[in-house]
Amino acid sequence: xxxxxxxxxxxxxxxxxxxxxxxxxxxxxxxxxxxxxxxxxxxxxxxxxxxxxxxxxxxxxxxxxxxxxxxxxxxxxxxxxxxxxxxxxxxxxxxxxxxxxxxxxxxxxxxxxxxxxxxxxxxxxxxxxxxxxxxxxxxxxxxxxxxxxxxxxxxxxxxxxxxxxxxxxxxxxxxxxxxxxxxxxxxxxxxxxxxxxxxxxxxxxxxxxxxxxxxxxxxxxxxxxxxxxxxxxxxxxxxxxxxxxxxxxxxxxxxxxxxxxxxxxxxxxxxxxxxxxxxxxxxxxxxxxxxxxxxxxxxxxxxxxxxxxxxxxxxxxxxxxxxxxxxxxxxxxxxxxxxxxxxxxxxxxxxxxxxxxxxxxxxxxxxxxxxxxxxxxxxxxxxxxxxxxxxxxxxxxxxxxxxxxxxxxxxxxxxxxxxxxxxxxxxxxxxxxxxxxxxxxxxxxxxxxxxxxxxxxxxxxxxxxxxxxxxxxxxxxxxxxxxxxxxxxxxxxxxxxxxxxxxxxxxxxxxxxxxxxxxxxxxxxxxxxxxxxxxxxxxxxx
Numbered sequence: 001x002x003x004x005x006x007x008x009x010x011x012x013x014x015x016x017x018x019x020x021x022x023x024x025x026x027x028x029x030x031x032x033x034x035x036x037x038x039x040x041x042x043x044x045x046x047x048x049x050x051x052x053x054x055x056x057x058x059x060x061x062x063x064x065x066x067x068x069x070x071x072x073x074x075x076x077x078x079x080x081x082x083x084x085x086x087x088x089x090x091x092x093x094x095x096x097x098x099x100x101x102x103x104x105x106x107x108x109x110x111x112x113x114x115x116x117x118x119x120x121x122x123x124x125x126x127x128x129x130x131x132x133x134x135x136x137x138x139x140x141x142x143x144x145x146x147x148x149x150x151x152x153x154x155x156x157x158x159x160x161x162x163x164x165x166x167x168x169x170x171x172x173x174x175x176x177x178x179x180x181x182x183x184x185x186x187x188x189x190x191x192x193x194x195x196x197x198x199x200x201x202x203x204x205x206x207x208x209x210x211x212x213x214x215x216x217x218x219x220x221x222x223x224x225x226x227x228x229x230x231x232x233x234x235x236x237x238x239x240x241x242x243x244x245x246x247x248x249x250x251x252x253x254x255x256x257x258x259x260x261x262x263x264x265x266x267x268x269x270x271x272x273x274x275x276x277x278x279x280x281x282x283x284x285x286x287x288x289x290x291x292x293x294x295x296x297x298x299x300x301x302x303x304x305x306x307x308x309x310x311x312x313x314x315x316x317x318x319x320x321x322x323x324x325x326x327x328x329x330x331x332x333x334x335x336x337x338x339x340x341x342x343x344x345x346x347x348x349x350x351x352x353x354x355x356x357x358x359x360x361x362x363x364x365x366x367x368x369x370x371x372x373x374x375x376x377x378x379x380x381x382x383x384x385x386x387x388x389x390x391x392x393x394x395x396x397x398x399x400x401x402x403x404x405x406x407x408x409x410x411x412x413x414x415x416x417x418x419x420x421x422x423x424x425x426x427x428x429x430x431x432x433x434x435x436x437x438x439x440x441x442x443x444x445x446x447x448x449x450x451x452x453x454x455x456x457x458x459x460x461x462x463x464x465x466x467x468x469x470x471x472x473x474x475x476x477x478x479x480x481x482x483x484x485x486x487x488x489x490x491x492x493x494x495x496x497x498x499x500x501x502x503x504x505x506x507x508x509x510x511x512x513x514x515x516x517x518x519x520x521x522x523x524x525x526x527x528x529x530x531x532x533x534x535x536x537x538x539x540x541x542x
Contacts, residue, residue, distance in 0.1 A: 003263040006252065007228040009043040009173075009204065010036050010245060012281075013058070014072050016236030017047070026057040028284050033058075035277055036233070037065040039249075040266035045070045045100060050090030059094040067265075068138065071096040075103040075128040078116045082131035092135060099132050100140040100173075105160040106149025118156055125160060126167040133168030140171040142206060147174065147181040150189050158196050171204050171228055176217060179210025179240065183220035190224035204228030207243045209235060214243035219251070222258070233281050234293075246278045250295045250327055268326070275328035276504075288479050288498070295327045302332040302380075332383070341366065351387040353394060365393045376485045376492040376512035384507040384530035385523070391533075400468055400532050403525065404429040404436065406460070408453045408517055426456035432466045439463035454480065454520040461524055471535040472528055474502035482516065495519040499527045505534065 013029050016022065024032070029046070036044050044067045047055030062069055073091030076082045091099060103125045104110045110121045125141070132139040141164035143149075143157075150157040161172045174190065181189075186205070194200055205221035205228070207214040218229050235244030249266055252258045278296040282289045291299040301324040316323070316331065324331050341362050348355050355362060368389065369379055379386040391397035406428045415421045424443040429436055441459035443451040462472050479498035484491045493516045500506045507530055511522030 004227065004261060006222065006258075006262040006264050007042040007204075008040075008245070008249065008264055008266065009045065009070075009228055009230040010041045010067075010232065011045040011072075011206075011230055011242065012036065012232040012236055012245075014045045014047045014055075015238070015242055016232040018238035019236045019241065020238075022236060022285060024054065024284075026054050026061060029054070029058045030061060030063055031284065032233075032281065033065060033069075034063050035280060037063075037067045038270065039273065039277060040264070040270045041067045042228075042265050043068045043070050043098065045072050046094075046096070048072045048091070049094040050087065056090075059096065062096075068098045069096045070098040070100050070140070072100050072102070072142075075101045075125050076131075078114070078120050078124060082127045088128065088131070092132070092137070096137070098138040098140060098170075100142055101128055101132070102142040102144050102175075103128070103160070103164075104145065104149075105143035105157050105175075106145035107153040107156045108149070109145050118159075122159060122163050126163045129164050129167035129169045139164075139167075139169040140173060140204070141169045142173050142175055144175050145177045147176050147185065147189055148178065150192075151185075154192070158193065161193065161198055162196070165198060165202060169202075171202055172198060173204035173206050173228065173230060174221065174226070175206040176208060179208030179214070181207075181217065182211065183213055183216045186217045187220040187224045190221045190226055194225045200225035200227050202227075204230060206230040208237060209240040209242065209244070212240070214241070215247050215251070218243045218248055219258075222252075222262075234278055234290075236281075246274060246296050247294045250274065250322070254322055254326065271326060272328045279506075295322075296329060298329075298332065300324070301329055347383075347386065348390055351390065353387075353390055353396065355394065361394055365390055368393060372512075376494045377510050378494060378496070379510065381496055382508045382510035382523075382526075385509045385526045387533075388509075388526055388529055398529075398533060398536070400432070400529060401465060402431040403461075404431055406457065406521060408457060410453055422450040424450055424453040424456040426453065426460040428457065428460040428463075430461075430465065432468075435466070437464050437466065453517055454524075457517070457521055458524055461521075462528065465528070468532055471532055475528070475531055476500050477527075478506075480520075485512075493519045495523045497523040497527055499531070501531065505531075507531075 013032060017024055033044055044065060046058050046062055046069055049056050049059050049071050059071060071091050071094040073088060076085040076088050082088060104114060104121055107118055110116060110118055114121060129139045129141065143161060146157055164172050193203060203226045205218050205226045207217040222229060231243035231245040231248055233245055235241040250271065252262060252264060253266060253268065253271055275296040279289050291297050294300060301320055303319055344362055344366060345355060388397060406426065408426045411423045412420060427440050429438050439460045441456050441463055443456035445451050458477060465472060477497060478500050481496040483494045485494055492512055492514055495511045496508055498506060498508050509523040509526035511519035513519040
């Protein structure tokens, strides 16, 4: 059967930038555009030229892509021609092969927001697309508020679409602008649009996730006949975000009936980079990746229960809907107080530790895990600390260094500007190959701000580890989570630290104590030890 072409349109750089707290630099936008192009997207919407300096600079420096680079703007304003509209002119001057213009398709918004008649709005849309096509550009019409507009006045909503098509628009995109339309309505209205004479090969869908249905609504439109789908990487977007392409693309490539029916620009080989790409975007934004994200989350293929882990060992398809490697992910068997020996042996094997079935050490290690989790530790979220605990129980933990003592002080004082400031200082003494080394560090950053006692401890611990120093120089702490497990004066603090290095490794370690500094220091030590084990690549016996 000949597959139908389904086009993927990415708006991460424009609509995704509407996310609260997200503001891309020009360099970051270029980096993301190159990443999206490598994935195989058909269209990359770079931004709105003239709306802000960053977007304008991006189009001046935009990389050459296989994907169609697209500039976004709005249809011409009433009272002037398309040729003399300065806002539209800036969009055209971006020099992109495609131009996407947003226009009102709801009679309510035409009268209340624009303050013009429906006939004037229709004429503005037609004139705008005639101008774009006349300049040799591919034209796309984002029909804003289309679904609400159709439900209120279907004749006018369809009139707008037909005006754009008749003026030469390649695509008309149905936008669920406020994100409130559900999949069944999306399907019914999309079919009505096609029945009115607009071909599915000219029809796109753009959804928002305000009811957590953006992906489902996109699929409903595709099922109804739309052949272009818009979305963003990691579901970025205003309010609750847009349709998440890291979820939508694997569904289209791997799930039926889509896998057999459609062809996209994304290959199965390119799909293997999906998790890395998703996490790279979060890294650019300095955000922690969502563990539970479908397909690309670190917990997407995590199996905690002992029953599940035992079945996974026999046949992964018992609890996995796809092989994790297809999207660049991996199977995780976390350790917890629910773990059984099958679970434990599998996790040990993944850490490079071979233990025979029935080995007494397994029972001892299980008891140790359960006892420590009762004290506040959590090993299903700290795989690196689990590995160190296992190595210690199996007498396979290298003795890289020994911490003899540490001290942390926090001083509150006035600076030369008579302002009260804090200064944290840490002293750490370690013993390496029989030699003691003392390191002192402050937590002051380049701006003169105190980064706290844990930062001071981290810097002091990593300041001088002798022969191992080069191995830890590329380590970076990227997340620090604190949880109080009990209440009152008996409270136990759990600290989870996420670390990364220049090789792309990311690992989590845990510490627990009534003292938050002790808990943090324990997690820091584990982080360094795990890194040293990986970089030495040797087997040690303590």
